[in-house]
Amino acid sequence: MENTDIYIGPEPHIEVHKYYSGVVPAAVVLALVLQAFFPVHFRWASYLELPLLVTLYFALSKRNPSSGLLLGMTIGLLQDSLSGTPIGLYGIAKTVVGFFGSSIGGRIDVEHPVARFLLTVVFYLFHRVLFVMTSSFLLAQRREAFFSLPILIAAVVNGILAIGVFSLLDRFRKPS
Amino acid sequence: MIAIPSRHKSLTLLAGVIVAQLLLLAVQIKRQGQVRLIRVWAVELMSPVQRASSWVFYNLGHGWGNYVSLRHTREDDQALHAELDRLKVRNAELEGRALEADRLATLLKFRDAHTDVPMAAARVIGGSPDSGSQIVYIDRGSRDGLKRDMGVITPDGVVGKLFAVYPDTSQVLLMGDKESGVGAMLAGTRTQGVVKGTSKPELLMDYVSNDTKVSVGEEIYSSGQDRIYPKDLPVGTVAEITTDRRSPFMQIMVKPSAHLDRLEEVLVLLTRQDLEMKKESEASPAAEQASPVPVKAAESAH
Numbered sequence: 001m002e003n004t005d006i007y008i009g010p011e012p013h014i015e016v017h018k019y020y021s022g023v024v025p026a027a028v029v030l031a032l033v034l035q036a037f038f039p040v041h042f043r044w045a046s047y048l049e050l051p052l053l054v055t056l057y058f059a060l061s062k063r064n065p066s067s068g069l070l071l072g073m074t075i076g077l078l079q080d081s082l083s084g085t086p087i088g089l090y091g092i093a094k095t096v097v098g099f100f101g102s103s104i105g106g107r108i109d110v111e112h113p114v115a116r117f118l119l120t121v122v123f124y125l126f127h128r129v130l131f132v133m134t135s136s137f138l139l140a141q142r143r144e145a146f147f148s149l150p151i152l153i154a155a156v157v158n159g160i161l162a163i164g165v166f167s168l169l170d171r172f173r174k175p176s
Numbered sequence: 177m178i179a180i181p182s183r184h185k186s187l188t189l190l191a192g193v194i195v196a197q198l199l200l201l202a203v204q205i206k207r208q209g210q211v212r213l214i215r216v217w218a219v220e221l222m223s224p225v226q227r228a229s230s231w232v233f234y235n236l237g238h239g240w241g242n243y244v245s246l247r248h249t250r251e252d253d254q255a256l257h258a259e260l261d262r263l264k265v266r267n268a269e270l271e272g273r274a275l276e277a278d279r280l281a282t283l284l285k286f287r288d289a290h291t292d293v294p295m296a297a298a299r300v301i302g303g304s305p306d307s308g309s310q311i312v313y314i315d316r317g318s319r320d321g322l323k324r325d326m327g328v329i330t331p332d333g334v335v336g337k338l339f340a341v342y343p344d345t346s347q348v349l350l351m352g353d354k355e356s357g358v359g360a361m362l363a364g365t366r367t368q369g370v371v372k373g374t375s376k377p378e379l380l381m382d383y384v385s386n387d388t389k390v391s392v393g394e395e396i397y398s399s400g401q402d403r404i405y406p407k408d409l410p411v412g413t414v415a416e417i418t419t420d421r422r423s424p425f426m427q428i429m430v431k432p433s434a435h436l437d438r439l440e441e442v443l444v445l446l447t448r449q450d451l452e453m454k455k456e457s458e459a460s461p462a463a464e465q466a467s468p469v470p471v472k473a474a475e476s477a478h
């Protein structure tokens with residue numbers, strides 16, 4: 001049988017972005033520090049999910065499922081380590097988000113602010129479903145609602161924030 | 177040889193990574209603990225950054241409050257108000273310092289009133305990246321003699337307990353976390369129950385039977401039964417009472433005594449020795465006013 005490789009990578013017309021060295025770890029550390037810092041001083045900041053925004057941004061931009069899922073895993077495990085949650089809860093959720101974010105980023109153009117807003121809202125809710133499923137069904141922790149009004153508000157808030165954060169991170173791209 | 181398409185490689189990697197994390201979760205559940213090494217690495221990596229950012233934000237906040245936000249006022253009438261602005265800046269700076277000094281003085285006074293109970297003052301340097309849990313980081317760790325499950329308080333009341341202790345930092349599980357629980361009792365009837373976190377501003381006191389006489393505004397104190405918090409520390413006040421015919425217990429919503437949403441400095445109890453709370457009332461008339469129910473002298477030290 002003839003060996004036939006089918007190309008399933010990024011669409012040829014969609015650009016894969018590269019970043020200056022140190023941008024990705026710096027963004028990850030900054031997101032985790034701010035995520036830990038803001039809610040202590042500002043109550044509204046508990047709506048933010050900066051580590052998810054960073055995971056999603058680099059997944060959508062790099063468009064490589066393997067690196068997307070590995071970055072998601074790293075951010076998730078760090079978030080678990082710094083939280084009181086069992087290690088792996090955020091890890092699994094962000095691994096899956098990183099994988100699917102990269103897969104989608106490789107197929108559609110995600111540079112438009114509206115597309116970024118919608119993708120963030122959808123991935124925020126997807127992340128929530130994964131997190132609740134893992135904690136409820138696998139760890140038998142207290143069952144939480146998948147969706148509620150505060151969750152939907154948080155999804156929209158993060159969607160709006162993503163427009164600004166993503167365009168800020170765009171500035172650290174290497175010129176093509 | 178058949179080449180594996182790149183998508184299959186990613187899917188295989190995804191499956192492998194998820195299975196590895198599921199195993200990690202399973203190990204933690206089986207051991208009823210945490211994978212401590214990973215946490216130690218992560219916390220040791222992040223805590224210097226957290227300290228630095230806490231310092232930067234603290235000073236930026238002061239800079240903003242003392243200079244930048246007043247710039248517009250100065251521009252309005254710089255010539256006429258230059259002196260006034262200078263005084264405003266100075267005043268704001270002094271007020272900020274006075275507030276901090278007040279907080280520290282209250283903390284010091286409380287500690288001085290309980291010199292027989294060893295405790296360590298600590299500053300809150302960060303929170304949890306998980307918005308669902310109520311955890312804060314403090315700038316003291318095992319090098320300062322802190323250990324897991326030590327009680328954390330402020331002069332206002334119970335704050336939480338040490339959840340994890342690292343060399344220079346510790347995680348405090350706040351009383352408001354849904355996984356948190358405090359052995360408590362009603363001041364009036366001395367009826368015991370458990371105050372649990374709800375991840376909301378209010379707490380929930382459970383296991384108080386429906387026939388107990390409880391009134392809104394009644395004080396709630398720690399019972400000492402949980403072997404973490406000493407007896408008779410203020411926990412909160414009754415905010416709302418609901419009864420359900422199907423349950424033998426009433427649900428009591430509790431307003432916490434300590435300001436869990438704006439903690440800046442806390443005290444860690446280095447032993448489980450009971451505190452003589454009366455001393456605090458004598459030391460601080462304001463505290464006595466805030467706590468109209470006299471707190472019975474606690475039992476002697478263990």
